[in-house]
Amino acid sequence: MNEKIPQQSLKGCKPEIHYPCVWQYKVIGMERQAIQAALSKKLGDAPYSLSESRTSKQGKYISLNLELTVHNEEQRLHLYSALTADPSIKLVL
Incomplete structure (x- = not known):
């Protein structure tokens, strides 16, 4: 059963x-x-996919x-x- 968790109970929770x-960023x-x-x-030389x-x-x-x-x-x-400090990147999620 998929029980919804109230948003306020997630505050302060860290995954x-x-x-x-493997981590994914959305770069805008x-x-x-x-x-x-x-x-x-x-x-630099770090392998990544885009x-x-x-x-x-x-x-x-x-x-x-x-x-x-x-x-x-x-x-x-x-x-x-x-990434967020670079002027060509407007937003990173």
Whole structure:
């Protein structure tokens, strides 16, 4: 049976993540080439896969799925911070 859990009971709950694991970020920006260049610069030689997710209705934004192996929480959070700091990337989920 799928019982719904009230949202307020989830506050402060942190998911248990077992490292290393494959992690996926959704990266949103305006130009695919600029996003790819930023990812290449931030990730260096680390293996990753990148696939197109969707384009906004008016074609202004593009979202890409970035998938890679993260080895610990520090690496995962550092990568998130590095990606959000890049001016060609508007949002990281």
